[in-house]
Each structure stands twice: as structure tokens, then as C-alpha cells.
Amino acid sequence: MKRLSIAIAAATLAIAAPAAAQDLAGGAAAVRDKALTDQTAWSIAESLTTEVGPRMVGSQGMERARDWAVAKLKALGFENVRVESFTTPAWSRGAESVEVVAPWPVKLHVLGLGGSVSTPAGGITAPIAVFTSYQTMLDQPPGALAGKIAVVTQRMGRTQDGSGYGAIGPQRWTGAAEAAKRGAVGYLMRSLSTDDTRLPHTGGGAPAGIPAAALSTPDADLLENMARRGQPVTVRMAMTSSVNPKAQAWNISGEIRGREAPDEVIVIGGHLDSWDPGTGAVDDAAGIAITTAAAKLVAQAGPPRRTIRVVMWGSEEQGGSSEAYAAAHKDEAAKIVVAGESDSGAGRIWSVSLPKAGADHAAMKAFRTSLAPLKVGVSPEPPAFGGADIRGIIGLGAPFVDFNQDASRYFDLHHSADDTLDKIDPAELAQNVAVWASFLHTVANSDVEFRTKPAP
Amino acid sequence: MKRLSIAIAAATLAIAAPAAAQDLAGGAAAVRDKALTDQTAWSIAESLTTEVGPRMVGSQGMERARDWAVAKLKALGFENVRVESFTTPAWSRGAESVEVVAPWPVKLHVLGLGGSVSTPAGGITAPIAVFTSYQTMLDQPPGALAGKIAVVTQRMGRTQDGSGYGAIGPQRWTGAAEAAKRGAVGYLMRSLSTDDTRLPHTGGGAPAGIPAAALSTPDADLLENMARRGQPVTVRMAMTSSVNPKAQAWNISGEIRGREAPDEVIVIGGHLDSWDPGTGAVDDAAGIAITTAAAKLVAQAGPPRRTIRVVMWGSEEQGGSSEAYAAAHKDEAAKIVVAGESDSGAGRIWSVSLPKAGADHAAMKAFRTSLAPLKVGVSPEPPAFGGADIRGIIGLGAPFVDFNQDASRYFDLHHSADDTLDKIDPAELAQNVAVWASFLHTVANSDVEFRTKPAP
Ligand SMILES: [Zn+2]
Ligand SMILES: [Zn+2]
Numbered sequence: 025m026k027r028l029s030i031a032i033a034a035a036t037l038a039i040a041a042p043a044a045a046q047d048l049a050g051g052a053a054a055v056r057d058k059a060l061t062d063q064t065a066w067s068i069a070e071s072l073t074t075e076v077g078p079r080m081v082g083s084q085g086m087e088r089a090r091d092w093a094v095a096k097l098k099a100l101g102f103e104n105v106r107v108e109s110f111t112t113p114a115w116s117r118g119a120e121s122v123e124v125v126a127p128w129p130v131k132l133h134v135l136g137l138g139g140s141v142s143t144p145a146g147g148i149t150a151p152i153a154v155f156t157s158y159q160t161m162l163d164q165p166p167g168a169l170a171g172k173i174a175v176v177t178q179r180m181g182r183t184q185d186g187s188g189y190g191a192i193g194p195q196r197w198t199g200a201a202e203a204a205k206r207g208a209v210g211y212l213m214r215s216l217s218t219d220d221t222r223l224p225h226t227g228g229g230a231p232a233g234i235p236a237a238a239l240s241t242p243d244a245d246l247l248e249n250m251a252r253r254g255q256p257v258t259v260r261m262a263m264t265s266s267v268n269p270k271a272q273a274w275n276i277s278g279e280i281r282g283r284e285a286p287d288e289v290i291v292i293g294g295h296l297d298s299w300d301p302g303t304g305a306v307d308d309a310a311g312i313a314i315t316t317a318a319a320k321l322v323a324q325a326g327p328p329r330r331t332i333r334v335v336m337w338g339s340e341e342q343g344g345s346s347e348a349y350a351a352a353h354k355d356e357a358a359k360i361v362v363a364g365e366s367d368s369g370a371g372r373i374w375s376v377s378l379p380k381a382g383a384d385h386a387a388m389k390a391f392r393t394s395l396a397p398l399k400v401g402v403s404p405e406p407p408a409f410g411g412a413d414i415r416g417i418i419g420l421g422a423p424f425v426d427f428n429q430d431a432s433r434y435f436d437l438h439h440s441a442d443d444t445l446d447k448i449d450p451a452e453l454a455q456n457v458a459v460w461a462s463f464l465h466t467v468a469n470s471d472v473e474f475r476t477k478p479a480p
Numbered sequence: 481m482k483r484l485s486i487a488i489a490a491a492t493l494a495i496a497a498p499a500a501a502q503d504l505a506g507g508a509a510a511v512r513d514k515a516l517t518d519q520t521a522w523s524i525a526e527s528l529t530t531e532v533g534p535r536m537v538g539s540q541g542m543e544r545a546r547d548w549a550v551a552k553l554k555a556l557g558f559e560n561v562r563v564e565s566f567t568t569p570a571w572s573r574g575a576e577s578v579e580v581v582a583p584w585p586v587k588l589h590v591l592g593l594g595g596s597v598s599t600p601a602g603g604i605t606a607p608i609a610v611f612t613s614y615q616t617m618l619d620q621p622p623g624a625l626a627g628k629i630a631v632v633t634q635r636m637g638r639t640q641d642g643s644g645y646g647a648i649g650p651q652r653w654t655g656a657a658e659a660a661k662r663g664a665v666g667y668l669m670r671s672l673s674t675d676d677t678r679l680p681h682t683g684g685g686a687p688a689g690i691p692a693a694a695l696s697t698p699d700a701d702l703l704e705n706m707a708r709r710g711q712p713v714t715v716r717m718a719m720t721s722s723v724n725p726k727a728q729a730w731n732i733s734g735e736i737r738g739r740e741a742p743d744e745v746i747v748i749g750g751h752l753d754s755w756d757p758g759t760g761a762v763d764d765a766a767g768i769a770i771t772t773a774a775a776k777l778v779a780q781a782g783p784p785r786r787t788i789r790v791v792m793w794g795s796e797e798q799g800g801s802s803e804a805y806a807a808a809h810k811d812e813a814a815k816i817v818v819a820g821e822s823d824s825g826a827g828r829i830w831s832v833s834l835p836k837a838g839a840d841h842a843a844m845k846a847f848r849t850s851l852a853p854l855k856v857g858v859s860p861e862p863p864a865f866g867g868a869d870i871r872g873i874i875g876l877g878a879p880f881v882d883f884n885q886d887a888s889r890y891f892d893l894h895h896s897a898d899d900t901l902d903k904i905d906p907a908e909l910a911q912n913v914a915v916w917a918s919f920l921h922t923v924a925n926s927d928v929e930f931r932t933k934p935a936p
Contacts, residue, residue, distance in 0.1 A: 074705045077586055088584065128544065130533055133897065221677045222758070222897035242900035246759075249530045249901070302678070303702075441589065441678035444698035445705070 042329060043469040045386035051469060052394040052462040055321050059458035065317035066450050068096065069310055069370075073303040073445045081297045081339040082114025082271030089296050093276040093312075093336045100320050102278025102334065108352050112344030114271030115139055115228075117300060118264030122212070122237055125149060126258040130246065134212070134237040135301060135440075136263050137196060138228035138342060143210075143235045147262030148173075150209050154251040158195045162202055170207030173259050174199075175251075177244040182218040186368060186431035189438075192216055200232035210261045211236040214244035219436035226299050227439045228342060235263045273297075273338040275349050280323040282331040282468065289331045289356065290467055291363040291422070292319070292460070295340035295413055302443030306434060310448055310456075311366035312336055318460035328468030330361060337413035340367065350416025357420035362467060362474050364425045364460075365411025369437070370448040371430035372455045373400050376463075377407040379423045379474040387470035394462040398455055403428070423474030427459055498785060499925045501842035507925060508850040508918040511777050515914035521773035522906050524552065525766055525826075529759040529901045537753045537795040538570025538727030545752050549732040549768075549792045556776050558734025558790065564808050568800030570727035571595055571684075573756060574720030578668070578693055581605060582714040586702065590668070590693040591757060591896075592719050593652060594684035594798060599666075599691045603718030604629075606665050610707040614651045618658055626663030629715050630655075631707075633700040638674040642824060642887035645894075648672055656688035666717045667692040670700035675892035682755050683895045684798060691719045729753075729794040731805050736779040738787040738924065745787045745812065746923055747819040747878070748775070748916070751796035751869055758899030762890060766904055766912075767822035768792055774916035784924030786817060793869035796823065806872025813876035818923060818930050820881045820916075821867025825893070826904040827886035828911045829856050832919075833863040835879045835930040843926035850918040854911055859884070879930030883915055 043051065076092050079085035090107065097105045115138045124130040154175045155161040161169075161176055176195050181188040193216065200211035215225035215238040224238045239247065250257045276296065282288060294311020298304025319332045337345035353360075362379070376395070382388050392402055403426075410424035418424050430452075437443045466472070499507065532548050535541040546563065553561045571594045580586035610631045611617040617625075617632055632651050637644040649672065656667035671681035671694040680694045695703070706713050732752065738744060750767020754760025775788045793801035809816075818835070832851070838844050848858055859882075866880035874880050886908075893899045922928070 070705060074702060075584060077584075128531060128533075220898075220902050222679060222900060223677065242759075242898070242902050245900070245902050246530060249526060303698075442676075442698070444678060444701070446676050446698050446701050 042471045045390065048387050048390035048466050048470055049393055051325060051465050052390045055325050055461040055465045056394050056398065056458045059318065059321055059461045060454050062317065062321060062454065062457065064320055065313040065453050065457045068313035068316055069305060069448055069453065070445055071096065072309040072312060073305045077303045078300045079296065079298050079304060080114065080116060080300045081112060081273050081342050082116060082268050086297060090274050090276060093296055097278030100316065101323065103281050105278040106276065108275045110273050110344060110348035111270040112273050112339050112342065114268045114342060116266055118142065118266065120237065121262045123260055124250065124257060125260050127255050132243045133222050133224055133240040135224040135226040136265060137200065137226060137236045137238060139231055140236040140263060140265055141233060142264040143262055147260050148209055148235065149258060149260040151256050152247065152251065152259050154247055156248060158199065164206050166205065167207045169203055172208055173210035173212060173261065174203035174208040175212045175247055177214045177248050179214065180216050180218055180435065182432060184374065184430055184432050185428065186434060188218065189216060189435055196227050196229050196238065198230050200234055200236035201230045204232045204234045208234060210234055212239055214239055214241055217241055217435060217440065221442060223440045223442050225438060225440040226301060235261050237261065237263065273344060275335055275338050275345050277333050277335040280319050280328060280332040282329050283327045284329040286331045287359050288361050289333050289359055290361050290464060291333050291335060291414065291417065293335035293337060294366050295345065296336040297339050297341050299341055299439045301441040303445065305443050305445045306369040306437050306447055307439065307443055308367050310370035310453065314366045314453065314456040314460055317457045318464055321457070321461045322464045322468060325465065330468045332464055332468050340412050346413045346416040349413065350420055353417060354420055357417060357422060360417060360422040362425060363410060363414040363417055363422045364427065365414050366427065366456065367411050368429040368431050369434035370453050370456065371432065371434060372452045373427045373459045374430050375401040375403045375428045376459065377403040377405055377426040377428065380406055381476045382472045382474045385470065385472040387466040387472040391463050391466040395459065398458055400459055429456065498927045501846065504843050504846035504922050504926055505849055507781060508846045508921050511781050511917040511921045512850050512854065512914040515774065515777055515917045516910050518773065518777060518910065518913065520776055521769040521909050521913045524769035524772055525761060525904055525909065526901060527552065528765040528768060529761045533759045534756045535752065535754050535760060536570065536572060536756045537568060537729050537798050538572060538724050542753060546730045546732060549752055553734035556772065557779065559737050561734040562732065564731045566729050566800065566804035567726040568729050568795050568798065570724045570798055572722055574598065574722065576693065577718045579716055580706065580713060581716050583711050588699045589678050589680055589696040591680040591682040592721060593656065593682060593692045593694060595687055596692040596719060596721055597689060598720040599718055603716050604665055605714060605716040607712050608703065608707065608715050610703055612704060614655065620662050622661065623663045625659055628664055629666035629668060629717065630659035630664040631668045631703055633670045633704050635670065636672050636674055636891065638888060640830065640886055640888050641884065642890060644674065645672060645891055652683050652685050652694070654686050656690055656692035657686045660688045660690045664690060666690055668695055670695055670697055673697055673891060673896065677898060679896045679898050681894060681896040682757060691717050693717065693719065729800060731791055731794050731801055733789050733791040736775050736784060736788040738785050739783045740785040742787045743815050744817050745789050745815055746817050746920060747789050747791060747870065747873065749791035749793060750822050751801065752792040753795050753797055755797055755895045757897040759901065761899050761901045762825040762893050762903055763895065763899055764823050766826035766909060770822045770909065770912040770916055773913045774920055777913070777917045778920045778924060781921065786924045788920055788924050796868050802869045802872040805869065806876055809873060810876055813873060813878060816873060816878040818881060819866060819870040819873055819878045820883065821870050822883065822912065823867050824885040824887050825890035826909050826912065827888065827890060828908045829883045829915045830886050831857040831859045831884045832915065833859040833861055833882040833884065836862055837932045838928045838930045841926065841928040843922040843928040847919050847922040851915065854914055856915055885912065
């Protein structure tokens with residue numbers, strides 16, 4: 025501890041002013057290279073998935089996650105560790121059983137969709153109407169699905185940029201509501217999954233007033249194959265769930281305080297909550313691990329000029345943390361230098377999208393230069409999304425970045441029991457940390473400005 | 481129907497004697513090429529997995545499978561369709577729940593092993609002792625595991641020839657019994673799996689008197705990671721099961737009757753029973769489909785000289801069908817020309833092992849020649865196994881073959897919920913049918929003899 029204090033004091037003297045261009049480049053390269061062999065991110069992901077596991081907002085797991093987050097940030101030397109409370113509606117899963125009862129019995133592997141209502145006691149039993157394309161279901165007129173369980177089995181495509189998810193997303197997001205409008209009494213859908221395991225993938229859906237569940241992909245195939253025979257197929261759905269309209273939730277943060285411009289804050293992080301079937305490894309222990317480890321590596325290189333704040337948002341999956349964070353931080357919004365969230369798994373970053381403003385600053389030149397050995401491209405397009413949990417502060421004017429992760433495998437795992445630690449590749453995780461650490465180093469040790477200044 | 485009868489009559493005249501070498505070669509090539517585009521095998525596998533699904537010996541699923549088999553063989557034009565009854569002990573699964581209760585709660589994904597006893601009502605709760613190598617558990621002295629749940633987490637290697645399974649098999653086959661000898665009150669093991677999904681793989685184990693279950697591979701990792709922290713880890717196992725000591729079972733067969741030497745019988749097939757979590761697609765609807773379709777293709781090319789009998793054995797997974805079949809057919813054992821079973825999934829055949837006797841016969845030359853475009857090698861070694869269900873008739877002197885399937889992916893699926901139709905590659909399935917059809921054609925239309933004749 026004493027040795028560290030001396031190092032910090034020496035470093036403080038050295039960088040009381042924005043670092044020179046060559047210092048930025050050298051520093052970025054140094055933290056990048058250190059990140060590639062550093063074990064901090066892996067150890068954070070291992071700790072969260074092993075010691076806490078699933079952590080739905082409103083659950084006991086989330087309470088344990090909160091305590092874990094505070095303890096972990098403190099243990100890693102973060103300052104100003106804060107727990108910011110808010111409340112949000114939290115859906116939770118009860119017992120779920122869905123089975124074909126005729127023409128022959130088949131137990132189906134399903135997970136209820138977040139927001140699904142319970143069935144009446146005893147369940148509902150109804151014939152199914154199978155649509156291999158979501159559009160075909162939407163093309164049905166009002167009443168066409170009266171008394172039926174609608175089943176949509178459209179397949180999701182595998183893409184590097186994750187765009188296959190957005191393309192098929194309405195099948196989950198609005199499918200049950202659209203089915204209900206047409207008279208359906210229940211809704212089943214092929215999981216939004218690029219894998220072929222017998223594990224369904226859950227996720228939130230719009231309120232529909234009917235029970236809704238995701239089928240594993242082999243079970244979706246099975247219903248297609250049964251329906252193709254032309255005999256009526258009858259399914260029984262028995263599901264329970266509950267909603268806490270005002271569940272306690274927490275955004276938890278810790279800081280590497282800036283020594284020269286502590287009020288200029290870089291806000292980064294991932295989300296602490298997860299869906300319930302897995303241990304929330306790629307979604308989003310990885311994002312927590314990457315951003316926390318990157319900030320720690322920058323701190324170890326010497327205290328930065330500006331403050332780096334790592335936030336572990338507390339309710340991404342069911343929503344609420346972005347709004348709560350923006351509400352709590354609106355007064356400092358003008359001082360947020362840049363914001364970023366890591367929330368597309370643990371695949372390597374293949375490109376970064378940076379704000380146009382600041383692109384010519386020595387800091388961003390140093391950052392871009394540092395990317396070459398990491399095989400990261402720089403997108404010609406400006407950032408478009410940032411992350412679900414920073415939409416609120418982006419709305420308040422915070423500049424933001426997109427670090428695009430290879431999502432080719434992400435949707436094999438996303439929101440399923442398969443989202444476990446073993447799916448994280450330590451080398452790919454380290455590559456993410458290297459990109460983030462290099463970025464944080466250059467931004468935090470410079471005066472680069474990402475806001476477009478109004479014309480004078 | 482009439483058209484077919486005329487064709488059969490004409491063909492019968494043409495091959496009243498063993499076919500000439502060039503006819504054998506031409507016929508083998510013809511059925512091989514037809515097999516590569518024929519849909520019969522796929523349609524059989526689709527039908528069995530969709531219309532019946534899981535079919536444990538002793539279950540209602542198996543009764544439906546029996547009826548399915550009879551109907552399918554008749555529909556495909558097989559003669560002498562027979563249901564041969566026998567009884568065998570049948571284990572069946574009840575409710576199963578295994579969870580970590582301290583130092584923090586974790587629900588584990590498990591499947592009881594066949595033969596596992598029930599826990600007392602309320603389950604058993606005990607500290608675990610984790611062994612990352614099976615040998616390390618075996619090295620424990622008597623009493624060393626007293627009062628503990630033994631956990632073995634050794635990993636299985638992926639191999640083309642499936643030898644990784646045999647190498648690690650004792651972890652399931654005798655692990656619980658060995659743990660019990662050392663005082664353990666329960667046994668958990670990493671599934672014998674080459675995949676990383678959250679789905680456990682079941683299978684039979686030797687009687688041990690203690691409850692025993694397989695963990696999914698991510699759950700095995702989790703227990704390793706928890707145990708590595710050095711705190712005691714306590715697990716609760718609550719499992720029920722039952723055994724029917726004299727369950728009804730059936731070996732079901734149908735024949736393509738030989739026109740010249742009908743008593744000379746080629747016995748081939750797969751097993752109709754399956755474990756319960758999947759739909760028994762690669763284990764062993766595939767074997768049923770491959771051998772049935774191959775026999776059908778040979779019949780379509782014209783009635784063969786010898787009889788081809790397809791057998792759907794009724795209790796491979798828990799044992800009994802091999803012995804029952806041998807007992808019922810001991811009087812005809814001397815007339816069995818050759819036997820073979822397809823029971824290593826649906827991966828392509830990469831080599832065949834043929835009896836030394838008969839190798840110089842024109843039939844086997846024609847068969848070997850037909851293999852070239854299928855990329856199948858001929859092993860210099862004689863057949864070593866044949867298949868679990870033909871061990872009985874092999875014991876009675878029946879010659880046999882090994883058609884070695886690429887098992888690289890088989891143990892991703894084997895005995896798990898992931899054993900579903902979508903895992904069968906239609907092109908690989910067709911390649912299997914082509915090899916079997918070519919073999920059946922040459923053997924059934926010749927007088928090749930696989931028995932080594934005693935010296936005169
Ligand atoms: Zn996420
Ligand atoms: Zn088998």
C-alpha cells in the first residue's frame with residue numbers, strides 16, 4: 025500500500041497537465057499490452073458468475089450481486105463507491121410446463137417470455153396454428169386466431185454484427201401482442217437463437233395479456249413437423265409468473281478519480297442484472313469485467329487527469345436503469361466527457377465507432393494507432409447506439425462510442441441456460457480489455473473534447 | 481402394386497443363381513448412387529423422432545415405438561414382420577433436483593444415471609469432495625469419502641473413432657459404485673460429453689446403492705470453481721426412480737426374403753429404444769433408418785438371392801435385447817451369413833472392417849470398389865465389435881462387420897436432450913445408407929461366405 029502511494033504521488037507530478045502526444049501513444053500501447061496478459065477481467069467474470077450466478081432485477085440474486093459489486097469495486101481500489109437506488113417493475117418466473125397433448129404427447133422445452141401472464145389454474149389447452157414466417161401471422165385478419173395458440177417458428181440468421189437479432193426481434197418483442205389482437209389465447213415462438221441446442225432463450229416481450237413462451241429450436245422444428253402432417257395438434261400451456269411493480273434496484277458505481285480535472289467524467293460499464301436461466305456470463309458479466317478491468321489498468325499506469333467512472337447498471341434486461349441513471353446525473357451531464365457500455369458478449373472487438381468531434385486530437389490518433397495489433401478497424405460511421413443503459417445520458421447530450429464486438433456466437437447463448445462462464449474465451453476477453461484500456465488511457469489523460477462546439 | 485409384381489417376377493428370373501462379378505459391381509454402384517438421393521432413411525428418422533420421440537424400455541413411448549415399427553416395416557413392404565417379446569429390468573426416472581445449498585445457493589442441471597437409487601424423502605444434504613481426475617477418486621482409501629457426495633469432473637476428449645468415450649466411460653459405468661465403496665453417500669459426475677451446453681447426458685451405471693447423477697459440463701465447471709475457493713460446499717440431492725424387474729420389451733424384425741437361398745440370412749439393424757431426455761435421433765433412430773432404407777433399396781433393385789432381415793432391437797440402452805435375440809435365434813445361428821448394427825450416430829462412415837474370410841470373393845471386391853466415391857477406407861484390421869445388440873449372435877458364431885462412423889460430434893448429443901432430428905445431416909445419413917446398401921446388395925446377391933471353414 026505504501027509503495028503504491030509513492031508511485032501515485034510521483035505519477036501525479038508527471039501528468040498534472042494533459043499528456044503530450046508521444047506520452048499518450050506510449051501510454052496507450054503500454055496499457056494495451058498489459059491488458060493482453062492481465063487476469064483481472066477473467067477473475068471478475070469468474071467471481072460474478074460463480075459467487076452470484078443468475079440475478080434478475082427484484083430477485084435475491086440481484087441483492088447478492090449488489091453486495092458483490094460494492095465489495096469488488098472496493099477491493100479493486102475504486103473510490104466513491106456508490107449504490108444509487110431506484111424502483112422498477114420486475115417480472116419473475118414461476119412454474120412453467122408446455123406440452124403437446126394430441127395427436128400424441130410431447131413435452132416441450134420452453135421458457136416463458138418476460139412479461140408473460142399466468143395461465144388460469146389447470147392451464148389452457150388449445151389447437152395450434154403454426155407460422156414459419158412472422159409476417160404470415162401478421163397477415164392474418166382479426167379473429168383468425170380465435171381460440172388458438174399461435175406458434176411462430178421463423179429462424180434467426182447468424183451475423184457478425186448481431187443484426188440478425190434486430191431483424192427477427194419483433195417475433196419476441198411484439199409477437200404475443202399481435203397474436204392476441206387476432207384472437208390467440210397463447211403464443212409460442214422459436215427462440216431468438218442461432219444455436220441448435222434444446223435450450224430455450226427467454227427475453228422480454230410487450231404486454232399481451234396472453235401467456236407467451238419461447239421454444240428451443242428443436243422443439244420449434246418438432247411442432248413444424250407435427251403440423252405438416254395435417255392433423256390438428258393440441259397444446260397445453262401451464263405457466264405462472266408474478267410482477268413486483270416497484271422492485272428495488274441499484275446502479276452501482278466506483279471511480280478512478282481524476283487528479284487534474286476530476287469533474288470531467290468518463291462513464292463506462294456494463295449491466296449487473298441478468299436473465300434467470302444462465303449465470304449471466306456473456307450477458308453481461310463480460311461487460312462488467314471488461315470495463316472494470318480496463319479502468320483498473322489505467323489507474324495502475326498512474327492516476328489519470330480526468331475521472332473514470334465504472335457503472336454496473338442494475339436493470340437493463342427489464343429496463344429502468346438508464347432512466348434512473350439519467351435522472352440521478354442530469355446535473356453533471358454537461359461534464360460527461362464520453363459514455364460507453366459493453367453489452368454484446370465477450371467476442372473480440374472488430375471495429376470502433378468514434379465521435380467525429382475529437383477525431384483530430386492527439387489522443388484519438390494515439391488510440392487509433394494502438395488498435396492495429398488488436399486487429400480492430402475504425403468505422404467511418406459515427407456511433408449509433410452506445411448501449412441500452414446510457415441512452416438516458418445520451419439523451420442529455422453525453423457523447424458516446426460504439427465498440428463493436430463480434431456477435432457471431434453471442435446469440436447461441438444470449439438469455440439461455442447456456443450463458444455460462446465457459447463460453448467466455450479468455451483471449452477474446454483480454455482483447456476487449458485492451459481496446460477499452462487504450463481508449464480510457466488516451467481520453468482520461470488528455471483534454472480531448474467529443475462535443476461539437478456550437479459555432480461562435 | 482401390379483407393376484411392382486411384374487418387375488419382381490422379371491428380376492427373379494434374372495438372378496436365380498449368384499450374380500456374376502460384373503453384375504455385382506454394377507448393382508452395388510447402382511444402389512449406392514440411388515441411396516445418395518433417396519429420402520427413405522430421412523423419412524424414417526423424421527417419423528420415429530416426431531411421432532414417437534423418447535422410448536425408454538418399459539415406457540409407454542416404447543409401446544408406441546413397437547407399433548410404429550410394425551406399421552413402418554409393413555408400409556415399406558417388408559415380409560415376415562415379427563414382434564419377439566422378452567422381459568428385462570427397466571429403470572425409470574422420477575423427479576430429480578440437485579442444488580448447492582452452501583456457501584451460496586445454485587441450482588444444478590443434472591440427469592440421474594440409469595440404475596440410480598432414490599434418495600430418502602427430503603433428499604440427502606452433504607459436503608462435496610471434488611476430483612478433477614477419476615483416478616484421484618479411485619486412489620482414495622476406504623472411508624475417505626464417508627458422509628460426502630463425491631464429484632468427479634474429468635473431461636472427455638473429442639475423437640473421430642469415439643474412443644474418447646471408452647477412455648472416460650468408467651467415470652459413469654463404475655464411478656458411483658467406487659465412490660460408495662469409499663463411503664460416499666452420493667455421486668455426481670461431469671457428463672460424458674464433448675459439448676459445452678447446459679444439458680446433462682444420462683446413461684447407465686453399475687448398481688451402487690447411492691444416488692448418482694450427471695452434471696452438465698458448465699455445472700461441473702461451477703462446482704470445480706466453487707470448491708477451489710477452499711470453503712466447504714454443501715449439496716442437496718433429491719431424486720426418485722423406480723425399477724420394473726420384468727418390463728415387457730420387443731425385438732421387431734422384417735425381411736426382404738431371399739428368392740434362392742431364403743434361409744441364408746443377413747441380420748442388420750439398429751436399436752429402437754432410447755434414453756428419455758431427447759427424441760433418440762442419432763441414438764438410434766439413425767441406425768434404424770440407415771439399415772431399413774438400405775434393405776429397402778436393395779429390394780427395389782430386384783429380389784436378392786439371400787434374405788435380408790432388419791431388426792429393431794428393443795432394449796440396447798438398459799441391455800437385454802442382445803441376449804433375447806440370441807436365445808430366440810440360436811437354432812438358425814449357423815445360417816446367419818453376416819450381422820451388423822448401426823449404432824454410432826448419423827456421421828458419415830469413414831472406414832469399414834470386414835471379415836478376412838470372403839475378402840477375395842467377387843462380392844467383396846465389388847463392395848470395396850463401390851466405396852471409393854463415398855470416401856470410405858477399408859480397415860486392415862478385422863471387425864472387433866459389431867454392435868451391442870449382435871453380441872449374442874456373434875457369440876453363437878455369426879460373422880460380423882464394423883462400419884465405422886465419424887463420431888466426432890456424436891458425444892455432443894448422446895443421451896442428452898440435444899439428441900434430436902435437426903442434428904442429423906441428411907447428406908451424411910445418405911452416405912451411410914449408400915455403404916450399407918452396397919454391402920447388402922453384394923452379400924445378398926452372391927454366395928460369399930464369411931465363416932472360416934475348418935481345414936478338411
Ligand atoms: Zn445485456
Ligand atoms: Zn445407441
